[in-house]
Amino acid sequence: MADQPKTAExxxxxLSPRKRQQISRGIQYVVLVVALVAVALFxxxxxxxxxxxxxxxARESLPELFTVxxxxxxxxxxxxxxxxxxxxxxxALMRLxxxxxxxxxxxxxxxxxxxLPALLIFLMIVFMxxxxxxxxxxxxxxxxxxxxxxxxxxxxxxEVFRAGLQAVxxxxxxxxxxxxxxxxxxxxxxxxxxxxxxxxxxTTNQFVAxxxxxxxxxxxxxxxxxxELAKFGNDQASQHANATPILVAGITYLIVTIPLGYLAxxxxxxxxxxx
Amino acid sequence: MTHAIELQDLHKRFGQNEVLKGIDLTVDxxxxxxxxxxxxSGKSTLLRCVNLLEQPTKGKVYVQGVELTDRDVDIDAVRxxxxxxxxxxxxxxxxxxxxxxxxxxxxxLKRSKxxxxxxxRENLDKVGVSDKCDSLPGQLSGGQQQRVAIARALAMxxxxxxxxxxxxxxxxxxxxxxxxxMRKLAEEGMTMLxxxxxxxxxxxxxxxxxxxxxxxxxEDGVPAQVIGDPQHERTRTFLHRVLxxxx
Numbered sequence: 001m002a003d004q005p006k007t008a009e010x011x012x013x014x015l016s017p018r019k020r021q022q023i024s025r026g027i028q029y030v031v032l033v034v035a036l037v038a039v040a041l042f043x044x045x046x047x048x049x050x051x052x053x054x055x056x057x058a059r060e061s062l063p064e065l066f067t068v069x070x071x072x073x074x075x076x077x078x079x080x081x082x083x084x085x086x087x088x089x090x091x092a093l094m095r096l097x098x099x100x101x102x103x104x105x106x107x108x109x110x111x112x113x114x115x116l117p118a119l120l121i122f123l124m125i126v127f128m129x130x131x132x133x134x135x136x137x138x139x140x141x142x143x144x145x146x147x148x149x150x151x152x153x154x155x156x157x158x159e160v161f162r163a164g165l166q167a168v169x170x171x172x173x174x175x176x177x178x179x180x181x182x183x184x185x186x187x188x189x190x191x192x193x194x195x196x197x198x199x200x201x202x203t204t205n206q207f208v209a210x211x212x213x214x215x216x217x218x219x220x221x222x223x224x225x226x227x228e229l230a231k232f233g234n235d236q237a238s239q240h241a242n243a244t245p246i247l248v249a250g251i252t253y254l255i256v257t258i259p260l261g262y263l264a265x266x267x268x269x270x271x272x273x274x275x
Numbered sequence: 276m277t278h279a280i281e282l283q284d285l286h287k288r289f290g291q292n293e294v295l296k297g298i299d300l301t302v303d304x305x306x307x308x309x310x311x312x313x314x315x316s317g318k319s320t321l322l323r324c325v326n327l328l329e330q331p332t333k334g335k336v337y338v339q340g341v342e343l344t345d346r347d348v349d350i351d352a353v354r355x356x357x358x359x360x361x362x363x364x365x366x367x368x369x370x371x372x373x374x375x376x377x378x379x380x381x382x383x384l385k386r387s388k389x390x391x392x393x394x395x396r397e398n399l400d401k402v403g404v405s406d407k408c409d410s411l412p413g414q415l416s417g418g419q420q421q422r423v424a425i426a427r428a429l430a431m432x433x434x435x436x437x438x439x440x441x442x443x444x445x446x447x448x449x450x451x452x453x454x455x456x457m458r459k460l461a462e463e464g465m466t467m468l469x470x471x472x473x474x475x476x477x478x479x480x481x482x483x484x485x486x487x488x489x490x491x492x493x494e495d496g497v498p499a500q501v502i503g504d505p506q507h508e509r510t511r512t513f514l515h516r517v518l519x520x521x522x
Contacts, residue, residue, distance in 0.1 A: 174361070175361060175365035175366075175367070176379075177328065178354055178358075179383060180352070185382055194369050
Protein backbone atom coordinates (compact mmCIF):
# COMPACT_ATOMS: atom_id res chain seq x y z
CA MET A 1 0.00 0.00 0.00
CA ALA A 2 2.69 2.41 1.02
CA ASP A 3 4.63 2.19 -2.21
CA GLN A 4 1.57 2.30 -4.40
CA PRO A 5 1.66 5.51 -6.49
CA LYS A 6 -0.93 7.98 -5.44
CA THR A 7 -3.23 8.39 -8.43
CA ALA A 8 -6.48 10.31 -8.62
CA GLU A 9 -8.86 8.12 -6.71
CA UNK A 10 -12.43 8.04 -8.01
CA UNK A 11 -14.39 10.71 -6.18
CA UNK A 12 -17.96 10.68 -4.96
CA UNK A 13 -20.47 9.95 -7.71
CA UNK A 14 -17.73 8.50 -9.84
CA LEU A 15 -16.59 11.91 -11.12
CA SER A 16 -12.93 12.87 -11.12
CA PRO A 17 -12.09 16.15 -9.34
CA ARG A 18 -11.17 17.68 -12.67
CA LYS A 19 -14.53 16.76 -14.18
CA ARG A 20 -16.36 18.21 -11.20
CA GLN A 21 -14.40 21.43 -11.51
CA GLN A 22 -15.38 21.69 -15.17
CA ILE A 23 -19.05 21.23 -14.37
CA SER A 24 -18.91 23.80 -11.57
CA ARG A 25 -17.30 26.35 -13.87
CA GLY A 26 -19.86 25.61 -16.58
CA ILE A 27 -22.71 26.32 -14.16
CA GLN A 28 -21.13 29.64 -13.17
CA TYR A 29 -20.97 30.73 -16.81
CA VAL A 30 -24.59 29.74 -17.41
CA VAL A 31 -25.77 31.79 -14.42
CA LEU A 32 -23.78 34.79 -15.64
CA VAL A 33 -25.21 34.60 -19.17
CA VAL A 34 -28.77 34.27 -17.86
CA ALA A 35 -28.28 37.32 -15.62
CA LEU A 36 -26.86 39.40 -18.47
CA VAL A 37 -29.70 38.41 -20.81
CA ALA A 38 -32.24 39.29 -18.15
CA VAL A 39 -30.70 42.74 -17.61
CA ALA A 40 -30.54 43.35 -21.36
CA LEU A 41 -34.17 42.33 -21.85
CA PHE A 42 -35.81 43.98 -18.87
CA UNK A 43 -33.84 47.21 -18.54
CA UNK A 44 -35.41 50.24 -20.14
CA UNK A 45 -32.40 51.23 -22.19
CA UNK A 46 -34.04 54.23 -23.77
CA UNK A 47 -34.96 55.75 -20.44
CA UNK A 48 -31.58 54.93 -18.93
CA UNK A 49 -29.77 56.61 -21.78
CA UNK A 50 -32.09 59.60 -21.51
CA UNK A 51 -31.50 59.96 -17.79
CA UNK A 52 -27.88 59.00 -17.28
CA UNK A 53 -26.08 59.47 -20.56
CA UNK A 54 -27.52 62.48 -22.27
CA UNK A 55 -24.63 63.91 -24.22
CA UNK A 56 -25.90 67.48 -24.59
CA UNK A 57 -26.43 67.72 -20.82
CA ALA A 58 -22.99 66.32 -20.25
CA ARG A 59 -21.54 68.81 -22.69
CA GLU A 60 -23.17 71.69 -20.88
CA SER A 61 -21.27 70.93 -17.70
CA LEU A 62 -18.06 71.78 -19.53
CA PRO A 63 -15.78 73.55 -18.89
CA GLU A 64 -16.93 74.26 -15.32
CA LEU A 65 -16.71 70.55 -14.52
CA PHE A 66 -12.94 70.89 -14.66
CA THR A 67 -12.27 74.61 -14.15
CA VAL A 68 -14.48 74.93 -11.07
CA UNK A 69 -15.67 71.60 -9.70
CA UNK A 70 -12.59 69.41 -10.11
CA UNK A 71 -10.36 72.31 -9.22
CA UNK A 72 -12.23 72.84 -5.95
CA UNK A 73 -12.27 69.14 -5.15
CA UNK A 74 -8.51 69.18 -5.50
CA UNK A 75 -8.19 72.33 -3.39
CA UNK A 76 -10.23 70.81 -0.57
CA UNK A 77 -8.44 67.47 -0.81
CA UNK A 78 -4.90 68.83 -1.03
CA UNK A 79 -5.56 71.43 1.66
CA UNK A 80 -7.09 68.85 3.96
CA UNK A 81 -4.27 66.45 3.19
CA UNK A 82 -1.54 68.95 4.11
CA UNK A 83 -3.43 69.80 7.31
CA UNK A 84 -3.87 66.13 8.22
CA UNK A 85 -0.25 65.30 7.33
CA UNK A 86 1.18 67.89 9.70
CA UNK A 87 -1.31 67.34 12.52
CA UNK A 88 -1.13 63.56 12.01
CA UNK A 89 2.66 63.55 12.40
CA UNK A 90 2.39 65.70 15.52
CA UNK A 91 -0.26 63.38 16.98
CA ALA A 92 1.82 60.30 16.18
CA LEU A 93 4.85 61.78 17.95
CA MET A 94 2.64 62.68 20.92
CA ARG A 95 1.15 59.18 20.86
CA LEU A 96 4.67 57.74 21.23
CA UNK A 97 5.87 60.37 23.69
CA UNK A 98 7.43 59.53 27.06
CA UNK A 99 5.17 62.18 28.61
CA UNK A 100 1.89 60.59 29.69
CA UNK A 101 -0.47 63.53 29.13
CA UNK A 102 0.72 63.95 25.52
CA UNK A 103 -0.06 60.30 24.90
CA UNK A 104 -3.53 60.62 26.44
CA UNK A 105 -4.38 63.73 24.44
CA UNK A 106 -3.31 62.02 21.22
CA UNK A 107 -5.24 58.83 22.03
CA UNK A 108 -8.40 60.77 22.90
CA UNK A 109 -8.17 62.84 19.73
CA UNK A 110 -7.56 59.81 17.52
CA UNK A 111 -10.37 57.78 19.06
CA UNK A 112 -12.89 60.62 18.81
CA UNK A 113 -12.18 61.62 15.24
CA UNK A 114 -11.99 58.04 13.99
CA UNK A 115 -15.11 57.09 15.88
CA LEU A 116 -17.39 59.86 14.65
CA PRO A 117 -19.02 59.95 11.21
CA ALA A 118 -17.30 62.48 8.97
CA LEU A 119 -20.65 64.05 8.21
CA LEU A 120 -21.17 64.86 11.88
CA ILE A 121 -17.84 66.70 12.00
CA PHE A 122 -18.86 68.80 9.04
CA LEU A 123 -22.20 69.60 10.65
CA MET A 124 -20.34 70.69 13.78
CA ILE A 125 -18.23 73.03 11.70
CA VAL A 126 -21.42 74.46 10.20
CA PHE A 127 -22.92 75.07 13.62
CA MET A 128 -19.75 76.22 15.33
CA UNK A 129 -20.46 79.94 14.86
CA UNK A 130 -23.64 79.42 16.93
CA UNK A 131 -21.66 78.12 19.88
CA UNK A 132 -18.75 80.50 19.57
CA UNK A 133 -20.31 83.74 18.45
CA UNK A 134 -17.99 85.84 16.41
CA UNK A 135 -15.79 82.87 15.62
CA UNK A 136 -15.12 82.29 12.00
CA UNK A 137 -12.91 79.72 10.33
CA UNK A 138 -10.29 81.63 8.34
CA UNK A 139 -10.45 81.11 4.60
CA UNK A 140 -14.25 81.01 4.39
CA UNK A 141 -15.73 77.95 2.73
CA UNK A 142 -12.30 76.69 1.67
CA UNK A 143 -11.10 77.05 5.24
CA UNK A 144 -14.12 75.20 6.64
CA UNK A 145 -13.81 72.36 4.16
CA UNK A 146 -10.07 72.00 4.69
CA UNK A 147 -10.52 72.15 8.47
CA UNK A 148 -13.15 69.40 8.45
CA UNK A 149 -11.19 67.13 6.15
CA UNK A 150 -7.93 67.87 7.97
CA UNK A 151 -9.31 67.14 11.44
CA UNK A 152 -10.69 63.79 10.35
CA UNK A 153 -7.73 62.86 8.15
CA UNK A 154 -5.25 63.67 10.95
CA UNK A 155 -6.68 60.94 13.18
CA UNK A 156 -6.16 58.30 10.51
CA UNK A 157 -2.84 59.73 9.35
CA UNK A 158 -1.59 59.70 12.95
CA GLU A 159 -2.06 55.93 13.11
CA VAL A 160 -0.32 55.55 9.75
CA PHE A 161 2.65 57.56 11.03
CA ARG A 162 2.70 55.68 14.31
CA ALA A 163 3.07 52.40 12.46
CA GLY A 164 5.85 53.94 10.35
CA LEU A 165 7.73 55.37 13.32
CA GLN A 166 7.53 52.08 15.17
CA ALA A 167 8.76 50.19 12.12
CA VAL A 168 12.10 52.05 12.09
CA UNK A 169 14.55 49.66 13.78
CA UNK A 170 15.78 50.63 17.24
CA UNK A 171 19.36 50.34 16.00
CA UNK A 172 18.82 53.45 13.91
CA UNK A 173 18.16 55.58 16.97
CA UNK A 174 21.05 53.92 18.79
CA UNK A 175 23.44 54.65 15.94
CA UNK A 176 22.32 58.28 15.83
CA UNK A 177 22.59 58.68 19.61
CA UNK A 178 26.01 57.04 19.68
CA UNK A 179 27.18 59.70 17.22
CA UNK A 180 26.22 62.31 19.79
CA UNK A 181 22.85 63.34 18.39
CA UNK A 182 20.24 64.36 20.93
CA UNK A 183 17.00 62.37 21.07
CA UNK A 184 15.17 65.12 19.14
CA UNK A 185 17.92 65.46 16.56
CA UNK A 186 17.93 61.69 16.02
CA UNK A 187 14.17 61.71 15.47
CA UNK A 188 14.33 64.55 12.96
CA UNK A 189 17.41 63.43 11.05
CA UNK A 190 17.14 59.67 11.15
CA UNK A 191 13.79 58.27 12.29
CA UNK A 192 11.13 60.57 10.79
CA UNK A 193 12.57 60.62 7.23
CA UNK A 194 12.61 56.82 7.21
CA UNK A 195 9.13 56.60 8.70
CA UNK A 196 7.75 58.97 6.06
CA UNK A 197 9.31 56.91 3.28
CA UNK A 198 7.73 53.77 4.70
CA UNK A 199 4.26 55.25 4.92
CA UNK A 200 4.08 56.69 1.41
CA UNK A 201 1.80 53.89 0.10
CA UNK A 202 -0.77 54.02 2.94
CA THR A 203 -0.59 57.80 2.84
CA THR A 204 -1.49 57.74 -0.84
CA ASN A 205 -4.53 55.67 0.07
CA GLN A 206 -5.33 58.22 2.76
CA PHE A 207 -5.27 60.94 0.14
CA VAL A 208 -7.71 59.01 -2.03
CA ALA A 209 -10.05 58.58 0.94
CA UNK A 210 -9.78 62.29 1.66
CA UNK A 211 -10.49 63.19 -1.94
CA UNK A 212 -13.71 61.20 -1.82
CA UNK A 213 -14.63 62.65 1.57
CA UNK A 214 -14.27 66.13 0.09
CA UNK A 215 -17.78 65.53 -1.28
CA UNK A 216 -18.98 66.16 2.29
CA UNK A 217 -18.24 69.83 1.72
CA UNK A 218 -21.73 69.60 0.22
CA UNK A 219 -23.10 69.93 3.75
CA UNK A 220 -21.32 73.21 4.37
CA UNK A 221 -23.90 74.76 2.05
CA UNK A 222 -21.40 75.78 -0.59
CA UNK A 223 -22.42 77.56 -3.75
CA UNK A 224 -21.05 79.34 -6.79
CA UNK A 225 -17.32 79.35 -7.07
CA UNK A 226 -16.85 76.98 -4.12
CA UNK A 227 -18.72 73.95 -5.44
CA GLU A 228 -16.79 70.73 -5.80
CA LEU A 229 -17.57 67.71 -7.96
CA ALA A 230 -20.42 66.12 -5.99
CA LYS A 231 -22.25 69.38 -5.37
CA PHE A 232 -21.65 70.42 -8.96
CA GLY A 233 -23.13 67.17 -10.26
CA ASN A 234 -26.10 67.56 -7.93
CA ASP A 235 -26.77 71.17 -9.00
CA GLN A 236 -26.49 70.38 -12.69
CA ALA A 237 -28.73 67.35 -12.28
CA SER A 238 -31.43 69.42 -10.58
CA GLN A 239 -31.15 72.13 -13.16
CA HIS A 240 -31.64 69.76 -16.09
CA ALA A 241 -33.87 67.33 -14.22
CA ASN A 242 -31.49 64.68 -15.49
CA ALA A 243 -29.01 62.38 -13.77
CA THR A 244 -26.29 62.58 -16.42
CA PRO A 245 -24.18 65.16 -14.50
CA ILE A 246 -23.99 62.78 -11.53
CA LEU A 247 -22.54 60.11 -13.80
CA VAL A 248 -20.15 62.68 -15.27
CA ALA A 249 -19.03 63.76 -11.80
CA GLY A 250 -18.54 60.10 -10.84
CA ILE A 251 -16.36 59.46 -13.87
CA THR A 252 -14.30 62.55 -13.03
CA TYR A 253 -13.64 61.20 -9.53
CA LEU A 254 -12.55 57.89 -10.99
CA ILE A 255 -10.16 59.61 -13.41
CA VAL A 256 -8.27 60.84 -10.34
CA THR A 257 -8.78 58.06 -7.81
CA ILE A 258 -8.03 54.98 -9.93
CA PRO A 259 -4.55 56.12 -11.08
CA LEU A 260 -3.74 57.12 -7.48
CA GLY A 261 -4.79 53.69 -6.28
CA TYR A 262 -2.51 52.07 -8.83
CA LEU A 263 0.29 54.41 -7.81
CA ALA A 264 -0.15 53.37 -4.17
CA UNK A 265 0.07 49.67 -4.95
CA UNK A 266 3.10 50.22 -7.17
CA UNK A 267 4.86 52.14 -4.42
CA UNK A 268 3.98 49.32 -2.06
CA UNK A 269 5.66 46.83 -4.40
CA UNK A 270 8.77 48.96 -4.68
CA UNK A 271 9.08 49.30 -0.95
CA UNK A 272 9.12 45.52 -0.65
CA UNK A 273 12.11 45.31 -2.93
CA UNK A 274 14.36 47.96 -1.43
CA UNK A 275 14.23 47.10 2.25
CA MET B 276 47.08 58.52 34.65
CA THR B 277 43.46 58.74 33.64
CA HIS B 278 42.01 55.57 32.27
CA ALA B 279 40.29 55.74 28.90
CA ILE B 280 37.51 53.60 30.33
CA GLU B 281 36.94 52.59 33.92
CA LEU B 282 34.02 50.49 35.10
CA GLN B 283 33.39 50.13 38.82
CA ASP B 284 31.11 47.45 40.21
CA LEU B 285 28.86 47.65 37.16
CA HIS B 286 25.48 45.94 37.43
CA LYS B 287 22.75 45.72 34.83
CA ARG B 288 19.41 44.05 35.29
CA PHE B 289 16.65 43.55 32.73
CA GLY B 290 13.58 42.77 34.81
CA GLN B 291 14.38 39.61 36.74
CA ASN B 292 17.41 38.89 34.62
CA GLU B 293 20.69 40.19 36.04
CA VAL B 294 22.99 40.41 33.03
CA LEU B 295 25.98 42.12 34.64
CA LYS B 296 26.85 41.15 38.19
CA GLY B 297 29.51 43.58 39.25
CA ILE B 298 32.11 44.30 36.59
CA ASP B 299 35.37 46.10 37.30
CA LEU B 300 37.37 46.85 34.20
CA THR B 301 39.82 49.45 32.99
CA VAL B 302 41.11 50.27 29.53
CA ASP B 303 44.12 52.56 29.20
CA UNK B 304 44.63 55.02 26.35
CA UNK B 305 45.96 53.30 23.24
CA UNK B 306 45.04 49.84 24.50
CA UNK B 307 43.09 47.30 22.49
CA UNK B 308 40.96 45.13 24.75
CA UNK B 309 38.94 42.23 23.35
CA UNK B 310 35.99 40.87 25.31
CA UNK B 311 35.18 37.24 24.60
CA UNK B 312 32.70 34.84 26.09
CA UNK B 313 29.64 32.71 25.34
CA UNK B 314 26.45 34.34 24.10
CA UNK B 315 24.37 35.68 26.94
CA SER B 316 27.44 36.29 29.06
CA GLY B 317 26.76 40.04 29.07
CA LYS B 318 29.60 41.21 26.82
CA SER B 319 27.41 43.32 24.53
CA THR B 320 25.54 44.80 27.46
CA LEU B 321 28.86 45.70 29.04
CA LEU B 322 29.93 47.50 25.87
CA ARG B 323 26.61 49.30 25.58
CA CYS B 324 26.95 50.54 29.14
CA VAL B 325 30.20 52.32 28.24
CA ASN B 326 28.37 54.91 26.14
CA LEU B 327 25.18 54.56 28.15
CA LEU B 328 23.05 53.03 25.42
CA GLU B 329 22.12 50.90 28.41
CA GLN B 330 21.70 52.65 31.72
CA PRO B 331 23.52 50.62 34.40
CA THR B 332 21.40 49.53 37.33
CA LYS B 333 24.27 50.11 39.72
CA GLY B 334 27.92 51.04 39.57
CA LYS B 335 29.95 53.70 37.84
CA VAL B 336 31.22 54.29 34.33
CA TYR B 337 34.11 56.66 33.74
CA VAL B 338 35.33 57.63 30.30
CA GLN B 339 38.51 59.67 30.32
CA GLY B 340 37.92 60.56 33.92
CA VAL B 341 34.36 61.82 33.39
CA GLU B 342 31.69 59.94 35.29
CA LEU B 343 28.94 59.16 32.77
CA THR B 344 26.66 57.70 35.38
CA ASP B 345 26.50 61.16 36.97
CA ARG B 346 23.06 62.48 36.11
CA ASP B 347 24.35 65.98 35.36
CA VAL B 348 26.67 64.84 32.60
CA ASP B 349 25.77 65.92 29.08
CA ILE B 350 25.71 62.44 27.61
CA ASP B 351 25.41 63.72 24.01
CA ALA B 352 28.65 65.65 24.44
CA VAL B 353 30.44 62.60 25.86
CA ARG B 354 29.20 60.29 23.11
CA UNK B 355 30.79 62.53 20.48
CA UNK B 356 34.15 61.25 21.67
CA UNK B 357 33.14 57.59 21.73
CA UNK B 358 32.81 55.87 18.38
CA UNK B 359 30.54 52.84 18.24
CA UNK B 360 30.29 50.11 15.63
CA UNK B 361 27.32 47.73 15.73
CA UNK B 362 26.86 44.13 14.73
CA UNK B 363 24.06 45.10 12.37
CA UNK B 364 25.96 48.14 10.97
CA UNK B 365 22.95 50.43 11.52
CA UNK B 366 23.80 52.68 8.61
CA UNK B 367 21.06 55.16 7.79
CA UNK B 368 19.38 53.49 4.79
CA UNK B 369 17.96 56.70 3.33
CA UNK B 370 21.40 58.32 2.96
CA UNK B 371 24.32 57.51 0.69
CA UNK B 372 27.57 56.23 2.20
CA UNK B 373 29.02 59.74 1.99
CA UNK B 374 25.98 61.32 3.65
CA UNK B 375 26.10 58.69 6.38
CA UNK B 376 29.62 59.80 7.23
CA UNK B 377 28.82 63.51 6.89
CA UNK B 378 25.54 63.89 8.74
CA UNK B 379 26.72 63.77 12.35
CA UNK B 380 29.74 65.93 11.56
CA UNK B 381 27.38 68.60 10.27
CA UNK B 382 24.57 68.24 12.79
CA UNK B 383 26.59 67.45 15.91
CA LEU B 384 30.05 68.94 15.40
CA LYS B 385 28.64 71.79 13.27
CA ARG B 386 31.30 71.34 10.63
CA SER B 387 30.64 73.06 7.32
CA LYS B 388 29.42 70.92 4.47
CA UNK B 389 32.73 71.31 2.67
CA UNK B 390 34.80 70.30 5.69
CA UNK B 391 32.50 67.41 6.49
CA UNK B 392 32.75 66.12 2.95
CA UNK B 393 36.56 66.31 2.89
CA UNK B 394 36.78 64.45 6.20
CA UNK B 395 34.15 61.92 5.11
CA ARG B 396 36.03 61.14 1.90
CA GLU B 397 39.31 60.77 3.81
CA ASN B 398 37.76 58.25 6.17
CA LEU B 399 35.93 56.32 3.46
CA ASP B 400 39.24 56.13 1.63
CA LYS B 401 40.96 54.92 4.77
CA VAL B 402 38.55 51.99 5.15
CA GLY B 403 38.78 51.21 1.45
CA VAL B 404 35.31 52.10 0.20
CA SER B 405 36.00 55.46 -1.43
CA ASP B 406 34.49 54.13 -4.67
CA LYS B 407 31.13 53.59 -2.93
CA CYS B 408 30.53 57.18 -1.76
CA ASP B 409 27.31 57.60 -3.69
CA SER B 410 25.88 54.14 -3.00
CA LEU B 411 23.02 53.60 -0.61
CA PRO B 412 23.67 51.09 2.18
CA GLY B 413 21.26 48.64 0.54
CA GLN B 414 23.53 48.50 -2.50
CA LEU B 415 26.61 47.56 -0.47
CA SER B 416 27.82 44.21 0.80
CA GLY B 417 27.86 43.62 4.54
CA GLY B 418 31.60 44.11 4.67
CA GLN B 419 31.37 47.41 2.82
CA GLN B 420 28.52 48.57 5.05
CA GLN B 421 30.48 47.78 8.17
CA ARG B 422 33.50 49.69 6.86
CA VAL B 423 31.30 52.69 6.07
CA ALA B 424 30.00 52.42 9.65
CA ILE B 425 33.58 52.49 10.93
CA ALA B 426 34.32 55.53 8.76
CA ARG B 427 31.18 57.21 10.12
CA ALA B 428 32.45 56.75 13.67
CA LEU B 429 36.02 57.80 12.80
CA ALA B 430 34.88 61.00 11.13
CA MET B 431 33.86 62.28 14.56
CA UNK B 432 37.51 62.04 15.70
CA UNK B 433 36.66 59.77 18.62
CA UNK B 434 39.11 59.22 21.46
CA UNK B 435 38.05 55.61 21.73
CA UNK B 436 36.07 53.10 19.72
CA UNK B 437 33.61 50.44 20.83
CA UNK B 438 33.02 47.46 18.56
CA UNK B 439 30.02 45.24 19.24
CA UNK B 440 30.64 41.97 17.40
CA UNK B 441 31.51 43.88 14.23
CA UNK B 442 32.01 40.79 12.07
CA UNK B 443 29.30 38.49 13.42
CA UNK B 444 26.71 39.45 10.79
CA UNK B 445 29.13 39.12 7.88
CA UNK B 446 29.60 36.39 5.32
CA UNK B 447 32.88 34.60 6.18
CA UNK B 448 34.73 35.88 3.10
CA UNK B 449 33.99 39.50 4.07
CA UNK B 450 35.23 39.28 7.65
CA UNK B 451 38.87 39.81 6.66
CA UNK B 452 38.28 43.26 5.11
CA UNK B 453 36.74 44.57 8.32
CA UNK B 454 39.40 43.01 10.55
CA UNK B 455 42.12 44.54 8.39
CA UNK B 456 40.64 47.99 8.95
CA MET B 457 40.41 47.37 12.68
CA ARG B 458 43.97 46.13 12.80
CA LYS B 459 45.12 49.29 11.07
CA LEU B 460 43.26 51.39 13.62
CA ALA B 461 44.89 49.49 16.44
CA GLU B 462 48.32 50.08 14.93
CA GLU B 463 47.60 53.80 14.79
CA GLY B 464 47.11 53.76 18.54
CA MET B 465 43.32 53.96 18.75
CA THR B 466 41.87 52.91 22.08
CA MET B 467 39.53 50.04 21.32
CA LEU B 468 37.13 47.88 23.28
CA UNK B 469 36.04 45.02 21.05
CA UNK B 470 33.43 42.36 21.72
CA UNK B 471 34.30 39.60 19.31
CA UNK B 472 34.35 35.91 18.48
CA UNK B 473 37.42 36.32 16.25
CA UNK B 474 40.06 34.55 18.33
CA UNK B 475 42.76 35.11 15.72
CA UNK B 476 42.19 38.85 15.87
CA UNK B 477 42.10 38.87 19.66
CA UNK B 478 45.31 36.88 19.86
CA UNK B 479 47.24 39.00 17.38
CA UNK B 480 45.93 42.52 17.94
CA UNK B 481 44.66 42.76 21.51
CA UNK B 482 46.81 44.04 24.35
CA UNK B 483 44.42 42.32 26.75
CA UNK B 484 41.70 39.74 26.48
CA UNK B 485 38.80 39.66 28.91
CA UNK B 486 36.79 36.47 29.22
CA UNK B 487 33.27 36.94 30.54
CA UNK B 488 30.74 34.35 31.58
CA UNK B 489 27.48 34.64 33.51
CA UNK B 490 27.75 38.40 33.93
CA UNK B 491 31.19 38.47 35.56
CA UNK B 492 34.77 38.80 34.34
CA UNK B 493 36.32 35.36 34.71
CA GLU B 494 39.73 36.10 33.31
CA ASP B 495 41.58 39.23 32.27
CA GLY B 496 45.10 39.25 30.89
CA VAL B 497 47.37 39.27 27.87
CA PRO B 498 46.17 37.11 24.95
CA ALA B 499 48.97 34.61 25.35
CA GLN B 500 47.70 33.91 28.83
CA VAL B 501 43.89 34.08 28.47
CA ILE B 502 43.74 32.37 25.09
CA GLY B 503 47.02 30.49 25.15
CA ASP B 504 47.04 29.29 28.74
CA PRO B 505 43.67 29.87 30.41
CA GLN B 506 43.61 29.41 34.17
CA HIS B 507 39.89 28.75 34.60
CA GLU B 508 37.94 25.70 33.56
CA ARG B 509 35.13 27.82 32.11
CA THR B 510 37.56 29.67 29.86
CA ARG B 511 39.12 26.42 28.70
CA THR B 512 35.73 24.91 27.87
CA PHE B 513 34.65 27.99 25.96
CA LEU B 514 37.88 28.26 23.99
CA HIS B 515 37.81 24.59 23.17
CA ARG B 516 34.28 24.94 21.77
CA VAL B 517 35.20 28.01 19.74
CA LEU B 518 38.47 26.67 18.37
CA UNK B 519 37.29 23.12 17.74
CA UNK B 520 33.59 23.43 16.94
CA UNK B 521 33.26 19.96 15.35
CA UNK B 522 34.29 17.95 18.39
